[in-house]
Amino acid sequence: MKTDELINALSLDVAPVPRLAFARQLVIWLLPAAIVSILLMLVSVGLRPDLVAALGRPAIWVKFAIVLALSGAALAAVAHASRPDQSGQKFLTLFGVLVIAAAAGGFIQLLNHDSSIWMRAWLGSSSAECPFIIMGLSVPLFVAIMFVMRQAAPANARIAGAAAGLLAGGLSAFIYALHCGEAAIMFIATWYVGGIVAVGALGALIGPRVLRW
Numbered sequence: 001m002k003t004d005e006l007i008n009a010l011s012l013d014v015a016p017v018p019r020l021a022f023a024r025q026l027v028i029w030l031l032p033a034a035i036v037s038i039l040l041m042l043v044s045v046g047l048r049p050d051l052v053a054a055l056g057r058p059a060i061w062v063k064f065a066i067v068l069a070l071s072g073a074a075l076a077a078v079a080h081a082s083r084p085d086q087s088g089q090k091f092l093t094l095f096g097v098l099v100i101a102a103a104a105g106g107f108i109q110l111l112n113h114d115s116s117i118w119m120r121a122w123l124g125s126s127s128a129e130c131p132f133i134i135m136g137l138s139v140p141l142f143v144a145i146m147f148v149m150r151q152a153a154p155a156n157a158r159i160a161g162a163a164a165g166l167l168a169g170g171l172s173a174f175i176y177a178l179h180c181g182e183a184a185i186m187f188i189a190t191w192y193v194g195g196i197v198a199v200g201a202l203g204a205l206i207g208p209r210v211l212r213w
Contacts, residue, residue, distance in 0.1 A: 029147060034141065036140040041178065047179060063180075066185070071171055074095055074166035074167035076091040077159075081149075087159050091163070092159065102189040107186065109185045133195070134172050138172035141168035142164060142169075154211050161205070161207015162207065163203070165203025173195060
């Protein structure tokens with residue numbers, strides 16, 4: 001029997017994967033993981049006391065928009081990296097472009113203020129803890145995403161792991177934003193992104209071990 005005939009014979013009994021099966025599994029596992037991360041945020045640092053008032057100002061929505069845009073690029077990378085015929089690399093590139101755009105927006109915002117406040121705006125009052133809290137809150141999300149991706153067939157486990165980490169970090173950053181009162185875009189582009197990228201780097205390191213098939 002020729003190789004092609006053998007492959008065709010072996011594939012006859014393989015049931016087709018339902019459409020959106022991966023997306024459904026991702027939602028099923030991410031929802032409880034997100035609840036756990038939210039609870040961790042509430043018991044560790046809590047909601048910002050002026051959250052309701054802050055929602056009436058544009059600064060927090062700019063923060064949400066940046067974090068959600070990064071999360072969207074990471075989600076697309078996860079979806080594509082989980083397939084054996086794609087890598088998700090282009091969406092990781094898009095993630096990088098969005099980071100650069102956020103940093104450029106932050107720089108423009110600083111130029112509109114006196115240089116004497118630049119350092120204070122960049123560092124804020126929580127730069128030393130921000131990335132680490134984001135990393136900590138990302139753990140349940142990261143575990144859930146990696147579990148779902150392990151059931152798939154990523155072609156490049158390192159890229160898939162990085163995408164999983166960036167998505168977990170992005171969602172974690174959104175949750176952390178419900179606590180954080182920092183408003184400067186450069187703060188978001190540095191310290192939020194720093195935490196997100198750190199989780200992505202962790203994913204890239206362990207991806208080849210966990211997602212290998």
